[in-house]
Amino acid sequence: MQKFCSWYKPILTDSGGYQIFSLADFNKITAEGFHFKSHLDGSKHFFTxxxxIGIQRDLGADIMMVLDECAPYPxxxxxxxxAQVLTFEWAKKSQDAYNSSSNPHGFQQALFAIVQGSIYEDVRRESAEQLIELDFAGYAIGGLSVGEPKEIMHNITALCTNILPKEKPRYLMGVGKPEDLVHSVDKGIDMFDCIIPTRNGRNGTVYAMDGPMAIKNARYRDDLTPLDEHCQCYTCRNFTRAYLRHLYIAKEILVLRLLSYHNLFFYM
Amino acid sequence: MQKFCSWYKPILTDSGGYQIFSLADFNKITAEGFHFKSHLDGSKHFFTxxxxIGIQRDLGADIMMVLDECAPYPxxxxxxxxAQVLTFEWAKKSQDAYNSSSNPHGFQQALFAIVQGSIYEDVRRESAEQLIELDFAGYAIGGLSVGEPKEIMHNITALCTNILPKEKPRYLMGVGKPEDLVHSVDKGIDMFDCIIPTRNGRNGTVYAMDGPMAIKNARYRDDLTPLDEHCQCYTCRNFTRAYLRHLYIAKEILVLRLLSYHNLFFYM
Structure with missing residues (x-):
């Protein structure tokens, strides 16, 4: 996959567990796996x-994720x-499949487990403790940032990181806004994945030290300052808010890239 | 404008004459200028x-074009x-306006005339000869590539370049396909403008030494060669036809840039 995308840095692939949740109308879940009907072409698949694991082996992911069930909120x-019990059963099966297979591309691939349990502290605790017993290379916290209040998200994150081993990567899935990242790092999170900087960038939301701004706002029409005066990214070094707003209003696709780039730079 | 776009290279602005033709349903033409109704917001404008000239002065174009009337084909x-007589009258008015104004930004701005006359040789000849009398900094050939047969386009181009002064830029407007560029350069053309490499790139047409290809074609699904094996552009150095086709089919906006970039590189 690295060669296909010309991306010679680590790649993490997710298992599809989140899509059981986010595309729930198309799916049916059983003890063995889940039936998935493509929202694109209607084709049917059964994932175990x-x-x-086999698919992620073939793709050549550096970090693979176990199949999990992400409970909705509420x-x-x-x-x-x-959902937590099923996720644990699947984690064991995933690990067995992982241990009895090898990477067709020859390099090492890591397998991470995913802690579930919704907003219930004892379920989360049991999920984390059971998975630690299985000794994975890293641990993710799934099932957060699905609509629950921020405070609950922060509390559950802290509860999990307190249990999960500090010497292994702790990965908070699907998070988040800049302030959530800062908060979660403080609680011991090492890794994130999130579409916010790019998707929101494409929709005209810009992140900056003073908080997010909507570039389409009329107040930026004649604003000849950069998005963020302290930012050294390509966008901020070369373009003004007025020009970026002009591109956005004119639907010039260049702006999708310039705003996404700035947001990623800001996040990093 | 250079600063607004962060584009510190020469900029050429067109006069809007082509839009009298291409957006004809929205416009009404008189001896003094043309009434333009915006297809975007319905607002009305009258351009003389x-x-x-004043607008192009203000924009800070390095090369400005006279207002012309581009006759349709047929x-x-x-x-x-x-249309040719009107274009000549407007060229005189444009030159007067040019001579009696200066660049508010302080640098030199050139004004080019535009030869019209559709497919009629004597009209084209008279247009070119009259404009040469006025002594412009450069001369464009307009009103071609509007649907006429290739052979007529090539003949009219040759007719004009034979009359226009060799020591000044001769600019063929709105052309064209790679083979048209080669042909026109052979006839003495120095400058072109055209949306083909980028618009067609966005629509999945790739230009290469072996002729154009449609990247969405199923034959490229497993094709691990670059778009053009002799091309040294970023796209060809990093990505295969199979990957670019995958991006195109998946509607990933990255492909718009990669194909446009390759086409521009090929054109250059």
Whole structure:
């Protein structure tokens, strides 16, 4: 995959567990895996924990994720418990599949587990402790940033990082806004993934030290300052808010790249 | 404008004459200029040769174009003659406005005339000869590449370049395909403008030494060679046809840039 994309840096692939949740209308879940109907072409697929490991092996991911079930928010205690138990069963199957296979491309591939349990502290704790027993290369916290209040997200994150081993990567999935990153790093998180800097960039939201701004706002029409006066990114070194707003209003696709680039630079 | 776009190279602005033709449904032409109704917001404007010079002065164009009337194809002799006479009258007015104004930004700005006359040789000849009398900094050939057969385009181009002074830039407007560029350079053309490399790139057409290719074609699905094996552009050095086709089919906006970049590189 590195060669296909011409991306010679580490690649992490997710298992598809999140899509069980986000595309729930198209899916049916069983103890063995989940039935997935493509929203693109209607084709049907059945994904098992083992099959998902095989696919990630073939893709050549540097970090692979176990198949998990991400409970929606809100969800009742019983559902959260059921999803956590299934996620643990799948984690064991994933690990077995991982241990009994090898990378067809020859380099080492790591497998990370995913802690689930919705907003219920004892379920989260049990999920984390059981997965630690299996000794994965890294641990993710899934099932957050799905609509729950910020405070709950922060508390559950702290609860998990307190249990998960400090010497291994702790990865908060699908987070988040700049302030969430700062907060989570403070709680011990090492890794994130999120579409916010690029998707919101494409939609005209710019992140800066003074908080987010909507570039289409009329107040920037004649504003000849950069997006963020302290930023040294390509966009800020070369273009003004007025020009970027002009591109955005005129639907020039250049602006999608310039705003995404700035946001990524700001996040880094 | 250089500063606004962060583009510190020469900029050429057109007069809007082509839009009288291409957006004809929205416009009405008189001896003094043309009434333009915006297809974007419905606002109404009246453009005169003098006003168009003023706008281009203000924009800070390095090369400005006179307002002209571009006759459609096909068009009868009388219409072509009328449009050529009007274009000449406007060229005189443009030059007067140019000579009696200066660049508010302080640097030198050149004004080019535009030869019209549709496919009629004597009208083209008269247009070119009259404009040469006025002694412009450069001469463009307008009103070609508007639907006429290639052979006529090539003949009219040769007719004009034979009359226009060799020591001044001769600019063929709105052309063209790679083979048209080669042909026109052979006939003495020094400058072109055209959306083909970028617009067609965005639509998945790739130019290469073996002729154009449609990247979406199924034959490229597993093709691990670059777009053009002799090309040293960023796209060809890093990506395969299979990957670019994948991006195109998946509607990833990255491909718009990669194909446009390759096409521009190929054109250069």
């Amino acid at each position: 924990p083992e099959k998902v 969800c009742d205690y019983d559902y959260a418990r059921k | 040769p003098e006003k168009v 068009c009868d002799y009388d219409y072509a003659r009328k």
